[in-house]
Amino acid sequence: MEIRKVILTRITLIYFVLIVFAIVVIVKMVSVQKIKNDRWEKIQQNLSDNTIIVSPDRGNICADDGSVLATSVPGYYVRIDMASEGVRKVYNNESDSLAYYLSRFFGNTSHGEYDRRLNDAYKHGNRGFMLTPRKIDYTELQVIKKFPILRRGRYGGGLIIEQENRRVNPLGMLALRTLGGLNKGAFGGVHGAIGYTGLEGSFEPYLKGADGISYKQNLSGRWVTRIEIEPEDGMDIITTLNVKMQDITESALYKQLRNSNADWATAIVMEVKSGEIKAIANLGKQNGDYFETDNYALGPRGCYEPGSTFKLVSLMVALEDGVVDTSNVFDTGNGSWQKSGRRISDTHGNGRITVKQIFEKSSNIGVAKIITEFYEKNPKKYVDRVYSFGINKPLGLDISGEGQPFFKYPGDADWWGTTLAGMSYGYETKMSPIQILNFYNAVANNGKMVKPHMVKEIRENGALVKKFKTEVLNPMIASKETIGKAKAMLEGVCINGTGKDLQSEYFKIAGKTGTARVATSSEGYSAGMYLASFVGYFPADDPKYSIIVTFNNPRGGYYGGSVAGPVFKEIAEKTYAFQGLIEEKEKDNDEDEKLVFPEIKKGQSEDLREVISELNIKHVKGDPDSQWANVEVKDDIVTLSDREIVEGRVPNVQGMGASSAVYLMEKAGLQVRISGIGKVKKQSLTPGGKYQKGQTVLLTLG
Numbered sequence: 001m002e003i004r005k006v007i008l009t010r011i012t013l014i015y016f017v018l019i020v021f022a023i024v025v026i027v028k029m030v031s032v033q034k035i036k037n038d039r040w041e042k043i044q045q046n047l048s049d050n051t052i053i054v055s056p057d058r059g060n061i062c063a064d065d066g067s068v069l070a071t072s073v074p075g076y077y078v079r080i081d082m083a084s085e086g087v088r089k090v091y092n093n094e095s096d097s098l099a100y101y102l103s104r105f106f107g108n109t110s111h112g113e114y115d116r117r118l119n120d121a122y123k124h125g126n127r128g129f130m131l132t133p134r135k136i137d138y139t140e141l142q143v144i145k146k147f148p149i150l151r152r153g154r155y156g157g158g159l160i161i162e163q164e165n166r167r168v169n170p171l172g173m174l175a176l177r178t179l180g181g182l183n184k185g186a187f188g189g190v191h192g193a194i195g196y197t198g199l200e201g202s203f204e205p206y207l208k209g210a211d212g213i214s215y216k217q218n219l220s221g222r223w224v225t226r227i228e229i230e231p232e233d234g235m236d237i238i239t240t241l242n243v244k245m246q247d248i249t250e251s252a253l254y255k256q257l258r259n260s261n262a263d264w265a266t267a268i269v270m271e272v273k274s275g276e277i278k279a280i281a282n283l284g285k286q287n288g289d290y291f292e293t294d295n296y297a298l299g300p301r302g303c304y305e306p307g308s309t310f311k312l313v314s315l316m317v318a319l320e321d322g323v324v325d326t327s328n329v330f331d332t333g334n335g336s337w338q339k340s341g342r343r344i345s346d347t348h349g350n351g352r353i354t355v356k357q358i359f360e361k362s363s364n365i366g367v368a369k370i371i372t373e374f375y376e377k378n379p380k381k382y383v384d385r386v387y388s389f390g391i392n393k394p395l396g397l398d399i400s401g402e403g404q405p406f407f408k409y410p411g412d413a414d415w416w417g418t419t420l421a422g423m424s425y426g427y428e429t430k431m432s433p434i435q436i437l438n439f440y441n442a443v444a445n446n447g448k449m450v451k452p453h454m455v456k457e458i459r460e461n462g463a464l465v466k467k468f469k470t471e472v473l474n475p476m477i478a479s480k481e482t483i484g485k486a487k488a489m490l491e492g493v494c495i496n497g498t499g500k501d502l503q504s505e506y507f508k509i510a511g512k513t514g515t516a517r518v519a520t521s522s523e524g525y526s527a528g529m530y531l532a533s534f535v536g537y538f539p540a541d542d543p544k545y546s547i548i549v550t551f552n553n554p555r556g557g558y559y560g561g562s563v564a565g566p567v568f569k570e571i572a573e574k575t576y577a578f579q580g581l582i583e584e585k586e587k588d589n590d591e592d593e594k595l596v597f598p599e600i601k602k603g604q605s606e607d608l609r610e611v612i613s614e615l616n617i618k619h620v621k622g623d624p625d626s627q628w629a630n631v632e633v634k635d636d637i638v639t640l641s642d643r644e645i646v647e648g649r650v651p652n653v654q655g656m657g658a659s660s661a662v663y664l665m666e667k668a669g670l671q672v673r674i675s676g677i678g679k680v681k682k683q684s685l686t687p688g689g690k691y692q693k694g695q696t697v698l699l700t701l702g
Contacts, residue, residue, distance in 0.1 A: 056209030058165060059234030061179055061199055063243045064278075064456070070179045070200070072165040075135035078144055081158035083125040087149060090157075091122055094148040101147045105140075107692035108133050128160060134694055135164065140669060167193070167200075172658035172674050172701075175246050176292035177282045178399070178454065198295070199237060199454065202399050206458050206465075209234035235465060238457035240276035244578055245269055249279035252570040253549070257283055257290050260554035260563055262532075264290075266297040267550075267567060268437055269575065272543045274470045275441070275450035279571075295401065296433070302550070303403035303430045304531050307516025308362045308560070310426030312486060313439065314371055315359055317385040319482045323374040326356040326485050332366045342418035344368050344425075359489045360497030362513060364425045371424035379410040379420050390449055390474045391431065391439050398455050398468075403432035426516055433533075437548040440535050442474070443490070444510070444543035447483045449474040491540050499534065502565045504573055510543075511536015511568065513560035518553060529553045534564040538572045544579075547571055652687030653680050653699065661699055669693040674701060 061070040081087065099114035121129035136144065141161070144150065149157045167182050180198020195204035212231030253267045264284040270277055284293035296302030318324045334349035344364050350357070358366030375382035386392065386407065394402045407429050408415050422428045434452060442449035451471040458466040478486075490510035493499045498513040514533035517525040532554055537546040549564040549571070557563055651668055653661035661680045665672045670685070673696060684698040685691055 051213060054212035054214050054229075054231045055165070056211065056231035057233040058167065058209065059207040060236045061203075061207070062236060062238050063241050063246075064239065064276075065243070066238070067243050068170055069175065069239070069241065069243075070167060070169050073168050074138060075164050075166040076132070076138070076141045077135060077162040077164065078131045078141070078150070079128045079160040079162065080121075080131055080150065081127050081160060082122045082129055083127050084155070084158040086152055086156035087122075087158040090149055090152070095119065095122070097148040098150070102131060105144065105147075105693060106133055108694065135166065137666065137669075139667060140693075165193075170662075171243065172662065173292050174243070174250060175241055175280060177295050178241070178280050178292075178297075180399075197401075198399055199239065203237050203455065203458075207234040207237060233461075235458050235460045237455055238459060240271075240278060240454050240456050241280070242278045245575055246279040246281070248574045248578065249571050250281040250283070252567045252574075253281045253283055254290055256551070256563065256567045257285075260551060260556065262551040262554040262563075264294070264296055265549070265551045265564075265567075266302060266433055267571065268297050268434060268548050269571060270437060270441055270452055270546050272441055272444045272537060272546055273450070275438075275452045276456065276470075277452055277454045278545070280454070295399070296550070296552075298397060298399060298403065298432055298434050299401045300403040300432075303406070303432045304518065304552075305427050305429060305516050306431050306436050307426040307514045307531060307533070308364075309436055309440075309512050309514035309533050309535050310429065310431075311359060311362065311367050311424075312443070312490070312512055313386060313389065313391065314367055314424045315355065315489070316389070316478055316482055316486050317382055318355075318370055318374060319485055320478050321374070321381070321385060324355050324370055326354065326489065328355050329353065330355065330358065330366050330369050332358065332363045332369070335365075337365045337368070339368065339372060339421050340417040342421055344421060356489055356492055357496075359512075360492045362493075362498050367425045368421040372421050376420060379415075382420065383407065383409055389439065389442075389477045391435060395435060395438060395451060395473070397434070397451075398453050403430075403435070405432070405435055406430040426514070433548050433550050436533075436535055437546055439477075440490075440512075440537065440548070441546040442477050443483060443486050444537035444546050447476045447478055447480065448472060449477050487540070490536060494536070494540075498559075498561045499536075499565055501561065502534070502569045504538075504569060504576075506573065506576060507538055508540035509536060509538045509569070509572060510540035513565060515558060515560045528558075530558040532558050532560045532563040534560050534568045536568065538576070545572070545575060648690070650683075650685045650687055650689045650691050650697070653683060654687070656680050658699070658701060665697055665699070671696040673698045 058072045060068050060072075063069055082091075095118050096115055099118055100111050103109065103111040103114045118129070131150075132144070145159065150159045151157060153159055169176060169179065178198050180200035180202075181196055182193040182200055183196040195201040195207060200207065210232040213229040249267050249269055253265050257265050262285075264282070266283070267279070267281045268277060269279040280297050282292050282294060282296045283290040284296070286293055294301045315324075319326070329352050331352045332346065332350040334351075335346045336349075337344045346361075346363050346365050350361055350363055350366070353361065353363070353366065355366075355370065357363075358370070371382060392405055392407050394404060396402075408419055408423065419428050438449065438452055441452075449472070451473050453468055453471070456468050457464060477483075487510060490512060491508060493512055494503050494509045499509070499511055502509055502511075511534055514531070514535070516531045516533075518529040518531050520526045520529065530553065532551045533549065535546075535548040537543040547568050549567045551563050554563045650670075651664045653664055656664075657679055658674060661683075662672050662674070668691075670691065671694060680699050680701055682700040685695070691697075
């Protein structure tokens with residue numbers, strides 16, 4: 001009994017302790033939630049008011065050699081705390097001077113108006129009155145920090161500096177639409193600018209970094225900021241884009257656009273074996289000129305009926321099924337053929353020609369006759385074979401917004417008696433330029449279809465984080481025999497057919513012209529509107545690069561061979577030369593032979609010396625002391641001279657590259673707009689003239 005009593009006593013004691021503990025917890029909870037609610041609200045408000053989100057630096061987007069294509073540079077806004085003790089001590093004596101300096105610096109309004117605004121803000125005790133009418137750069141900030149009142153700093157002069165990074169593209173318009181842009185962020189911008197389009201949007205999780213947190217604390221009447229969590233800067237994206245090849249591509253495309261007055265055009269250069277996109281240009285008309293406005297190469301805006309470039313697909317279907325050979329003969333008639341109520345026509349009659357000649361001469365009638373003769377009774381067999389090539393599905397690119405390929409299928413509500421014939425030569429189906437190019441690239445790659453990609457590495461502080469390897473979509477789209485015959489037909493186009501004017505003296509080109517009518521509405525095709533294309537690869541006997549060039553609604557000439565073909569050839573030859581693949585011809589022993597110098601743009605003296613050294617140019621005069629230099633090439637001699645930049649005067653940037661010109665203009669406090677590609681030909685503000693800070697200058701490149 002004694003043991004029982006001891007046990008009961010101990011249990012009772014434990015229960016009593018637990019009950020007391022529970023009562024204490026409940027009382028504390030009620031106290032926190034009700035009794036001391038005001039105290040905790042004040043603590044929460046204090047934390048909220050004094051906690052500052054520290055934004056990280058956004059990662060760079062770089063070219064394949066590490067050249068920066070998109071980066072962030074700091075911009076600043078300046079405010080003043082009119083209720084601070086330091087401002088109140090000196091305001092009456094120095095406010096008029098501050099108004100004078102602000103008016104003179106920004107030039108956007110009068111001294112009197114600035115004085116009125118400052119007095120009004122002071123009267124109402126404004127704790128964060130904005131002094132800067134626009135975002136300023138670091139150099140301008142250093143000037144403003146010396147203005148009356150503000151020169152006393154944060155505590156003595158109420159100076160408040162807000163930093164906001166600005167995304168810039170040092171190479172101007174180069175691949176701008178592919179790089180993409182930022183918007184103001186979710187919920188009206190409270191989360192900062194975030195990637196919205198192109199690579200900026202698709203790789204936002206890597207580029208954005210992670211916010212840090214700092215806390216403002218009052219120590220003995222003096223506010224200090226303590227960083228609690230350091231921000232993590234964004235990672236760098238290393239793309240497959242090559243700056244030189246991109247410049248070659250955009251320049252060739254832009255020049256032909258100016259000649260053809262087309263609505264838009266796009267060009268893509270892809271490395272055959274790896275699928276790396278080395279250049280991608282998208283130029284659309286805007287205010288009478290052409291800019292990177294939309295991603296026609298990849299997106300739905302560029303998804304059209306491909307026309308004659310699709311004939312390779314159709315003939316490879318017939319070759320793979322073994323129903324024809326390239327030597328078989330078909331009667332293409334006199335240039336017009338009626339099939340199931342659909343009139344199919346060629347530019348002229350070709351009579352009886354082989355399958356290879358049908359492709360070389362791009363005969364609509366010939367291709368339509370082949371496909372309808374062998375697949376009319378079983379169209380599913382034709383479409384299934386097309387699907388087997390892997391072109392009916394999106395490629396899954398590393399940029400979002402890829403256009404959806406469209407193919408009709410027998411039994412669909414919109415499959416008509418005329419669909420098979422029309423589909424055979426590129427109508428009643430839709431593909432984007434990148435999807436067409438990828439099929440031709442597979443042919444160039446001996447049947448192996450690889451996935452096009454634009455990013456090869458992600459790096460953090462220079463260290464490799466992730467590497468993107470070549471992805472094989474289809475190890476063999478067709479038999480070796482079919483691929484071999486397809487290659488021979490593509491070479492034949494550039495030897496005997498519609499692309500014979502495009503053959504290069506340095507290497508063989510293989511490709512196909514395409515000219516398709518453009519449907520602008522459900523009612524049908526618009527008269528005179530065409531899609532002109534050329535797609536192929538080079539060198540034909542050992543393919544290194546595949547290229548597609550597409551023009552929408554060119555005026556005047558509209559055939560693929562005459563509009564898109566020359567651009568293809570220019571890109572191919574310049575790329576070939578740039579890659580060092582052209583063997584030098586034997587030089588004549590003529591004593592009068594002169595050296596041919598590449599074009600050298602005016603720019604920074606140090607950069608020019610490096611270029612001259614790399615090019616091993618021997619005949620050089622001048623050694624400028626200034627940061628910037630002029631360049632003159634005459635009689636095989638390169639002459640360098642000082643280029644004077646006078647503070648307060650409009651810099652003369654004519655002859656400079658875009659990046660150097662923009663740097664000088666922005667450093668001078670000017671807002672810059674760029675038109676065209678190349679070096680600066682004209683500037684809207686007269687060199688050496690006076691200007692006002694914040695004024696806009698238009699630079700015309702060519």
